[in-house]
Amino acid sequence: MAEVFVFATLNGLVTGLLLFMLASGLTLIFSMMGVLNFAHASFYMLGAYFAYTLSTYIGFWGGLLIAPLIVGCIGAAIERYGLRRVHQSGHVAELVFTFGLAFLIEEAVQFFWGRDTKNYQSPELFDFALFSLFGQEFSAYRGFMIAIACLIFAGLYFILTRSRVGIIIQASISHPQTVANLGHNVPLIFMCVFGVGTALAGVAGVIAGPVLTTFPGMATVLGSIVFVVVVIGGLGSLPGALIASLLVGLLQSYAIAADVGMPELLNLFGVSFDSSHPLDDLWTLNLPQIAPVLPYLLLVLVLIFKPTGLMGNREQ
């Protein structure tokens, strides 16, 4: 029992922190420009694919260094030549643009890399077990993932709140006109923030690619859950994104690990139904079955009772 709990917590932590790497970029972009970037998970996918190709030439570490830069540049270019134009047509236009972009990136990836699963391996440096508990190993690579994610959070938080650049960025979020009047190049700031946001997604792709398999559908699998996390945490709040990611990751992990369901709940009340009951599907439901759907349930509940998210403070 204890081993299941320990590993479930560890697994939840890893999933949560991975989600955070993605959500951090998305919430940054949203707080900056008010645009929900549907293509965010696609940049994650691009990061993984670029890293895969680079790793065949210069190894994993070269990929980790260079792939996010490439993705960031692509993101910045898209902001400069695409999003900026669309911005004047309103929020729906921006949304549809990023929607089409997500589509296009997925197709382009299949065009350039093919449709099969890619053999992207984690570096041999981490090919050992960090520790072994109750007969199950916890690979060092996962420990590495946790470390990187924490580093990113610390770095982002520090830059945004303590450095000069961060102050300017935060000011541009709430008072872009004033910042422009003070002589700062606000469009350049926007472009850089978008680039950094997408580069973060790229980093997530580089790190997660070996673990979550690199294949053309990897963006769709994670796409909507990242949105859920960002909204639950509160649009624009970095700590909120962290808390929400961890919450979602741990919730899913515990739900899968817990072998309980409706039968146990009904037993508590001394009720039972036989298999020919019309709602039989409901009575035989168990928690692991619905685990991947729990985040959406949480989303709806949060939005009903606290529409600005757990730590959000922007009123739309």
Next chain:
Amino acid sequence: MKKQLPVWLGFALALIVLPQIFDSVLGISILNQMTIWIIFALSYNMLLGQGGMLSFGHAVYFGLGGFMSVHALNLIADEIIVFSITLIPLVGGAVGLIAAVFIGSFSTRKSGTVFAMISLGIGELIVASSLIFADFFGGEAGVTGDRTYGPPFFGIEFLQDAEVYYLGAFWLFVATLFMYLFTQTPAGRMANAVRDNPERAEFIGYSTRRVRFISFCAAGLFAGVAGGLFAINYEFITEENLNALTSGRVLLMAYIGGLGFFIGPIVGAVILTLMNSLLSNYSEMWMLYLGIMFLLTVLFLPRGFAGFIMMHQTAWQNHRLGMLILPYLITAIPLSLFLAGFVGLIELSHKGDDILPFFGLSLGADSMLSWGVLLTLAGTGALGVKLSRPRLNAAWAAANTVAKDADGDAQ
């Protein structure tokens, strides 16, 4: 309304005449698809274009209406409840309405991003539960029915797709009429007001929440009608018709067609249905082209294709439309050359060892000549477009200037 009578008559006429022109099995099938998607897209526009509510889960009402309709078909076939299948879209509509009332009760409190995200969450929840509750939703194989076991409608048993088309066309006409009339009612007008300025609407005494709720329910109703038509046409439905992808498709249809116009979604539905059905038969890369087209439309035609057509309104009123024909042609020719070259390049790079038949030529991926031909084609096309732009801009400016008569007043 009287001024628009010829438009409605023309619409009805087109609906009757089209299947005579496109009478192949494929043609009728595409027309049937259009009847379904037009109603669906129009219902979505009630939410987005007219109400300003962006929803990512509109397919839920379409799907639920469809599922109930297929079950109704089965009930008719088993002779438990018997009524003509021509009324099935009403069943779909009723279910869509009930679902919208239930979900709208808590989701229409706020608009904007919150509303959009709730709709996303609800959509995903319902898709997930559709796979869990296999008794009603039939698991991933869905539910099937048979439309030919109902009582005949004036002798027609709906064995053929062409017969179903006329039923679909009838419901399309009725649904479009009612959706248009809704925009003319106070509820429809207030939806516009709430979209543009919710604060002011509240000031003059309207509850924005109530207004949104009414729009939401109406949209759900018509989406359910579309779902019912789907059930009759295909005699089956799966969880795929509830999911986010279907919601995304109808969003794109409404947007590409043009959100600000009533006919926008109609145009969008027609275009996307054609692309979806025909394009994939000619090229494996059709999704790539679709993605590029979306992006270009969003970048250059933010008001959609209907918006593009409507842009010519001033020129039409000035009777200067003729001025634009020649510049359009001059731009269109290099543009088509560029497109041909571009498409050829994409297709060729994906052909591998096979030959690409290209307007009578056979191009191979290993031949430098083939690549050269395509690149020159694309290059000259792009250059031609760039050179012809100033002329087009000048003609456009001229066509849109209001002509002045001898006294200097506008004519």
Next chain:
Amino acid sequence: MSLNRSLYHSQAKKNRLASQHSLRKIASATIGAVACAFSLTAVNAQEPIRLGFMDPLSGTFASVGTSGLNVLEFAADYFYNSKGGILGGRMIEIVPLDNKQSPTETQLQFRRAVSEELRIIFQGNSSAVANTLNQTIAKHNRRNAGQEVLQINYAAVDPILTNEECSFWHFRFDAHAIMKLDVLTDFMAMNDELSSVYIIGQDYSFGQVVAENTIRLLGEKRPDIEIVGNEFHPIGQVKDFTPYVTKIASSGADAVVTGNFGADMVSLARSIIDSGLDVPIYTFYAAYDGITATLGADGKDRIRLIHTDRANPLASDERREFYRAFKAKHPDSDITQSRLANALMMVVQAMEQAQSTDPYDIAVQLEDMRFTSIAGDELWMRGEDHQLFQPLYISKQTDEGIEFDADNSGFGLFTEYEVSTDETITDHSCRMRRPRR
């Protein structure tokens, strides 16, 4: 049309030369006549036999569909078109119908097939799609006598297609899930060291069939084997299988059984291997399309598959030649489903026997047909339920003794257990309604 044009030309020529030398007149007339004759024969004898191939050719599942299309087209060329065609010189043309793995799109593509007069459709990926197609075809055939369509199912293994939902117009060329599980559980039962099994699968009809029947069959053959887990997860939704693997590990299972395919299969296998669990994984679809390459050395001696058509060592030289020729044309692909070649050959044989391309005639010939594949397998299409019986094999992933690898990775499947056709025969509950002709 060339016919009219050649006629016109010969006529004009005749007129112009009418006043000239008679020899020239005769010569030009002869030339014109011969040209007409050529175009006439060209129109008649070379009309190709068109077969539809419906599978996802774009989108996330495209790799499976495309590899199937490659195999079918290649088989048509290799066996028939390169040797002059069939039925008196007619070439076989495969028409791809991209259904994007969507039941709705399947309906639309079906209507397109009917529009283009394709009377035979090969389909395999996704049992949901196969079901939809089965019912759509049944309705269409019932309502349009004389325009019937035949469904050649080469890979959809949901048992109901040849049981409750069986249809005269549907033929299945793959062993269905229960047949495969029967052989798999026999193999597992032979292993005395096996004492506990964990079942995990996608939460839909196929995954549920795998779970139910594994439990039932193992219970009959080795009641001492404990089923320590029966897990369902939503299809295509799980990003990281580590939480599930935690449960597998803590259950102490000796083996894992799963019907997962695609990304779910790779993720699951990866997670199991990464966590250091050294247990064999019994699967249906854990090879090819990049999966073998991704699992690589980690999957060696662990991944086991139940499948048709023997893997390494290949059973006959003819089969080897076929593989080599395919690899020469498609160096980056593998023959993942040679059942397609078998199905094509049996359909062609039916056409030759009936001297007709009419679906009803072909169906009648296919029933109870016995056929020997190029690999020497004995195939029998049972007429009562239109289910094909063939030898089944269990192979493991390894790099030893591999002549033909998968994904050009050096690793491939090595067959260690085989079961003959007769031993795979199972009962059915099909009540087929035969059309009246």
